[in-house]
Amino acid sequence: MPSPGAIAPLHARLAAALGQQRLLVSPDALLAWECDGFTVHKSRPGAVVLAETTEHVQTALRILNDAKVPFVPRGAGTCLSGGPTAGADAVVIDCARMRRVLHVSTEDLYAVVQPGVVNLDLTTAVTCHGLHYAPDPSSQSVCTIGGNLAENSGGPHCFKYGMTRDHILGALVVLPDGSLARLGSPAGSRAPQGLDVAGLFCGSEGTFGIATEITVRLSRNAQEVRTLLAAFADMGAACRSVGDILAAGLVPAALEILDQATIRAVEASVYRAGYPEDAAAVLLVELDGAREVVAEDALEVREMFARNGALRIEEAADAAERKRLWKGRKGAFGAMGRINTDLYVLDGVVPRTRLEQALAGIAAIGEKHGMLITNVFHAGDGNLHPNISFDGRDAEQTRRTVAAGHEILQLCVDLGGSISGEHGIGSEKLDHVPMMFDAADLDVMARVRAVFDPDGRCNPGKVLPNRSACAEVAKWPQMIAKVLDVEGPR
Amino acid sequence: MNATFAPERVEEVAHWLRQRPGRVRVVGGGSRQHELPDCDGAARLGLGRLSAIERLDPGDLTCTVLPGLERRELDAALAGHGLELPCLGEGTLGGLFASDPVGPAAHGAGNPRGLLLGCDAVLADGTPFKAGARVVKSVAGFDVHKLLVGSRGTLFVATRLHLRLQARPRAVRWVERDELAIDEALRLCRALRELPAAPDVLALRRSDGGAYAVCARLVGRTRLVDAAATQLALQDREPGAPLPLPSPATGEVVRGLALPSALAGLCGALPARGAFAWLGGGRFEACSPDPTTTDRLLAWCTANGCPATIVAGPASRRGRGTPLDPGEARLAHGLRTALDPDGILA
Numbered sequence: 001m002p003s004p005g006a007i008a009p010l011h012a013r014l015a016a017a018l019g020q021q022r023l024l025v026s027p028d029a030l031l032a033w034e035c036d037g038f039t040v041h042k043s044r045p046g047a048v049v050l051a052e053t054t055e056h057v058q059t060a061l062r063i064l065n066d067a068k069v070p071f072v073p074r075g076a077g078t079c080l081s082g083g084p085t086a087g088a089d090a091v092v093i094d095c096a097r098m099r100r101v102l103h104v105s106t107e108d109l110y111a112v113v114q115p116g117v118v119n120l121d122l123t124t125a126v127t128c129h130g131l132h133y134a135p136d137p138s139s140q141s142v143c144t145i146g147g148n149l150a151e152n153s154g155g156p157h158c159f160k161y162g163m164t165r166d167h168i169l170g171a172l173v174v175l176p177d178g179s180l181a182r183l184g185s186p187a188g189s190r191a192p193q194g195l196d197v198a199g200l201f202c203g204s205e206g207t208f209g210i211a212t213e214i215t216v217r218l219s220r221n222a223q224e225v226r227t228l229l230a231a232f233a234d235m236g237a238a239c240r241s242v243g244d245i246l247a248a249g250l251v252p253a254a255l256e257i258l259d260q261a262t263i264r265a266v267e268a269s270v271y272r273a274g275y276p277e278d279a280a281a282v283l284l285v286e287l288d289g290a291r292e293v294v295a296e297d298a299l300e301v302r303e304m305f306a307r308n309g310a311l312r313i314e315e316a317a318d319a320a321e322r323k324r325l326w327k328g329r330k331g332a333f334g335a336m337g338r339i340n341t342d343l344y345v346l347d348g349v350v351p352r353t354r355l356e357q358a359l360a361g362i363a364a365i366g367e368k369h370g371m372l373i374t375n376v377f378h379a380g381d382g383n384l385h386p387n388i389s390f391d392g393r394d395a396e397q398t399r400r401t402v403a404a405g406h407e408i409l410q411l412c413v414d415l416g417g418s419i420s421g422e423h424g425i426g427s428e429k430l431d432h433v434p435m436m437f438d439a440a441d442l443d444v445m446a447r448v449r450a451v452f453d454p455d456g457r458c459n460p461g462k463v464l465p466n467r468s469a470c471a472e473v474a475k476w477p478q479m480i481a482k483v484l485d486v487e488g489p490r
Numbered sequence: 491m492n493a494t495f496a497p498e499r500v501e502e503v504a505h506w507l508r509q510r511p512g513r514v515r516v517v518g519g520g521s522r523q524h525e526l527p528d529c530d531g532a533a534r535l536g537l538g539r540l541s542a543i544e545r546l547d548p549g550d551l552t553c554t555v556l557p558g559l560e561r562r563e564l565d566a567a568l569a570g571h572g573l574e575l576p577c578l579g580e581g582t583l584g585g586l587f588a589s590d591p592v593g594p595a596a597h598g599a600g601n602p603r604g605l606l607l608g609c610d611a612v613l614a615d616g617t618p619f620k621a622g623a624r625v626v627k628s629v630a631g632f633d634v635h636k637l638l639v640g641s642r643g644t645l646f647v648a649t650r651l652h653l654r655l656q657a658r659p660r661a662v663r664w665v666e667r668d669e670l671a672i673d674e675a676l677r678l679c680r681a682l683r684e685l686p687a688a689p690d691v692l693a694l695r696r697s698d699g700g701a702y703a704v705c706a707r708l709v710g711r712t713r714l715v716d717a718a719a720t721q722l723a724l725q726d727r728e729p730g731a732p733l734p735l736p737s738p739a740t741g742e743v744v745r746g747l748a749l750p751s752a753l754a755g756l757c758g759a760l761p762a763r764g765a766f767a768w769l770g771g772g773r774f775e776a777c778s779p780d781p782t783t784t785d786r787l788l789a790w791c792t793a794n795g796c797p798a799t800i801v802a803g804p805a806s807r808r809g810r811g812t813p814l815d816p817g818e819a820r821l822a823h824g825l826r827t828a829l830d831p832d833g834i835l836a
Contacts, residue, residue: 105749183818187796192799192811203629217598243549293710293711382626418630420629
């Protein structure tokens, strides 16, 4: 890879080809691109290209290919695992200005969008047709479809409707050498006798290329939506209610749980939703579908809540109340800002039936390290988001945070789960990858990556740990320690 | 072909492949072999004896199966727990996922791609590896396991599949209306797609005789399902998948993808005689009596953006179809070369 200084000679060439207004190079201007939502990892890129068209991306990538300079695709920068954070030797290709909805088919139920279209804006654009785009990460009001594609993003409603991959039909992709590949089609991601390259591309965390047109499936709005809240005196009762709902064969659109510390943080914040602060857990259940079915399902769910000793059961009477109930859940991560200066959002998955065991283990880990860990999670999927609040200016607290996070993810793997349900590996979890995959697994992944990016210039240093790390037990927290050494305490 | 090696334990697959048996054709139940290119002289790796449900966790809505397990055996085991694998397709589970002959049966319905959570597999050189996870949600690492779907055993040999399940709907009713003109059939398809509880299987079929039929699997609560059937004058029918079509004794079969808006045009381009079926998820198959009519249909598909390929017929014609995007074709070739550089898996 070239040294950071190798990018400077490219500035003039990039500016001449793309226009000076589409190139940022001054250190001050680059500050906004130094990290994503994983703020522990900060690094200022060598330059930023503000692309607006497929041709801009192609032009930039051809120039970078000639000079063998690495690049990092980026959307809104809401990723939580350091995915779009670039080194000083790399150029960020920012796609946030590519925000046009190119085509909507109301008959065939798909849309073609540029990667910078904000997730919620797509739903807003098609809502007049009674349609929506189903994947709804908590950051949906700012995150982009391109970022969602790269990360295979989830969200509360993916329990019923699936992850981003389940809604991706195709993409026009600029490969690292600047060539184009059109993957999939509006009729399906895989041609009948072909491979599912579009499916593989989704979730590749920006390491395979840059999607500049994305074809997504749209969904019809449900005839009826009902949102229920139940407050419980203990977390076990909330988890058992989830089990009862699923065992009864019901398929809610969402099943979300917040623990007491999260509830209190939310209620003290601008995201206040009226959750009972004395509850040990709040369970949000959203039911959608045909009117008669949803009405009957809601009655059943209420009975299950009651059987599990719910302290309070509430149902949104209208859209405004539904929005209020969701406000607390969607704002939970923001509300954590009240607890401490920094927040480390984890993203482990366990089999749903092991949720109680996992939560008990997480509490024990928090106690061992003297860290406050709050939990807000997608209970239907077993996708936990333990949040460690800490003061990042305190090196000792940061060390304990990192250690606790490592132990929590190991716990998830030990229980049969995964180190990431929806946030991705990025740079954050590089050292955790060997918890799940051995050297042979990673070698196969590396071979696949090399098909798209033989030079390893497309978002280098993400997803796959270096080979020497693969052969050893996880080396966490080496990456974070390196970052802290370089950046120094904040 | 040479003799078949039929391992009884998963570990034997890697061991056998490490012996370098030459070119290898992976076989499950054998029901889709006629769709593959001829491979005279290749050794057969029969996975039919690797048949077991290794793990079934009803509360987690997941299971792990070996690739030779028959779909009907899994269905029977799941029924006891009120669960199902929400996709169409028969034969062995390994074959179903590796061939993916049906795809999603309705807009947004379950399909092998979404249901495969992870797998254990062996590369052609005998190197075992794993990808994905056992849980319903994981984005750790690249989803190499998803490449199994539709790969027809040409990238790697899957030896263990982790699958997502779902609760069986409380009411399930297979319904149909037949003897329809094409316009009536298309209107009925549209009406079914727009139901508040849209069917999870929707199919348009044409028999040899030329009349169309629409069939669907209505799911939900009994009252709702019955009301929809009455409203649309649908009769009960035997459960069953309309795809893949049985291969005709003569002629060819074209498999493709078509959006609902392309259906009327596609039906107009079909050969005058021959069975045809389209599923609401986009997949279609059409029987064609001779190469001339097949080529005419493929030309229509090319002009109208419907990917299509000949999947049954003379060996010299199988695999012909509408052109793939050159960039995607290059990547697909690169993936085959990366995972099986010596071209062992036929």
